[in-house]
Amino acid sequence: MLHFQPIDSFDPPELAAYHTMRLPHKHFVERIFVAEGEKVVRRLLESNLDVLSALMPAHHAEAMRPLLEARAPSIRVYTAERPLLERLAGYSMYQGVLAVGRMPEPLALETAWQRSGRPRLFVAVDGLANAENLGAVVRNAVAFGTHALIVGETSSSPYLRRAVRSSMGTVFDLPVVETNDLCAALAQLRTKGMRCVAAHPHTDRRTIAGTDLARDCCLVFGNEGDGIAPAVRAACDECVAIPMPPGVDSLNVASAAAAFLFEANRQRGRM
Numbered sequence: 001m002l003h004f005q006p007i008d009s010f011d012p013p014e015l016a017a018y019h020t021m022r023l024p025h026k027h028f029v030e031r032i033f034v035a036e037g038e039k040v041v042r043r044l045l046e047s048n049l050d051v052l053s054a055l056m057p058a059h060h061a062e063a064m065r066p067l068l069e070a071r072a073p074s075i076r077v078y079t080a081e082r083p084l085l086e087r088l089a090g091y092s093m094y095q096g097v098l099a100v101g102r103m104p105e106p107l108a109l110e111t112a113w114q115r116s117g118r119p120r121l122f123v124a125v126d127g128l129a130n131a132e133n134l135g136a137v138v139r140n141a142v143a144f145g146t147h148a149l150i151v152g153e154t155s156s157s158p159y160l161r162r163a164v165r166s167s168m169g170t171v172f173d174l175p176v177v178e179t180n181d182l183c184a185a186l187a188q189l190r191t192k193g194m195r196c197v198a199a200h201p202h203t204d205r206r207t208i209a210g211t212d213l214a215r216d217c218c219l220v221f222g223n224e225g226d227g228i229a230p231a232v233r234a235a236c237d238e239c240v241a242i243p244m245p246p247g248v249d250s251l252n253v254a255s256a257a258a259a260f261l262f263e264a265n266r267q268r269g270r271m
Contacts, residue, residue: 002072004061004079010088014076017100018055021089024160031103033159035169041099043169045071050102057081060097103159109150109177109185113192116147120194121264122218124150126182126232128253129223131156135166136254137221142170144261145270149174150218152182152232183235189218190237196220198228199260200239201250211240213264221253221260 010019020026021034032052035044038060044051045067053076054061054068061068061079068077080088082096113120123141128134138158141149151158157178158164158171179185186196194216213219220236222228227250233239242251242259251259265271 002065002069002075002077004058004077006058007055007078007080008084014053015055015078017052018089018098021161022091024157027161028157028159033101033103033164034161035099035101036093036097036161036165037168038095038097040165040169041097042067043172044099044101047101047169047172049104049172051075052100052102053078054097054099055080055085056095056097056099057085060095104176107148107175107177109179109188112148112150112175112177113189115175118216119214119268120216121146121261122148122150122189122194123257123261124152124182124186124196124218124220125155125222126152126220126228127223127226128152128155128221131160131162132166133223133253134158134160135163135168135171137257138163138167138171138174140254140258140261142167142174144258144265146174146261148177150177150179150182150185152185153180154182154229183231186218186220186232186235190235192216194218195238196236197260198233198236198239199242199256200228200233201241201244202227206238206240207243208240208260208263209243211238212267213260214267217264219257219260219264221257224250224253 035041055078058079085096196218198220
């Protein structure tokens with residue numbers, strides 16, 4: 001039977017991941033991540049990813065006991081009440097439910113391609129450093145049946161704590177390709193016949209309703225400030241905009257992703 005271990009500090013070495021929640025680079029190097037929130041932790045426990053430990057108030061641990069028991073003996077479960085967790089972590093928590101998971105092994109672009117059914121639908125992100133926005137893009141991608149996410153070298157990891165939380169744990173169900181050269185990755189996709197479409201508001205050439213998203217395509221999104229880098233735009237087949245009334249510059253990247261992904265699904269007869 002799984003035992004819950006009460007804590008009063010983050011001093012033990014096995015709790016180091018919770019002590020370093022504000023050091024995302026350290027977690028990325030160690031290929032671990034922190035899931036935060038009751039729903040997100042539940043989704044992590046239900047996923048195929050490795051879960052190293054969980055930390056939460058005792059009543060949450062009891063409520064999740066079946067899921068936690070299913071992970072025994074590889075998981076350690078620690079308990080502490082939310083005020084103590086907030087004091088130890090140094091920031092306010094809504095529920096104080098946390099878990100540490102192991103990031104999946106890096107996925108090769110070719111593997112993502114082979115595992116995807118046709119018509120393929122990929123999403124790529126360039127320069128998307130805001131973790132909450134990235135998480136929201138992930139949530140939209142999963143909701144609209146995206147086969148893989150390609151994370152460019154200038155974007156944050158979708159496994160950052162705030163990105164995982166913003167995705168509501170849907171990132172656990174989305175194949176992620178990490179690349180050090182997004183332009184080269186897009187070029188590789190184009191050699192396979194996949195159209196790479198840059199979501200770019202400052203174009204008069206094509207709008208989402210007037211471009212073909214029904215066949216294999218990769219939708220590329222940038223950040224709200226600078227958009228997609230010129231080199232990445234040049235690596236795409238075309239730039240496509242969402243029609244906007246005068247005086248409106250652009251949408252939040254998550255909203256833009258939802259619009260593009262909805263249109264792709266509509267053209268494919270899924271809506």
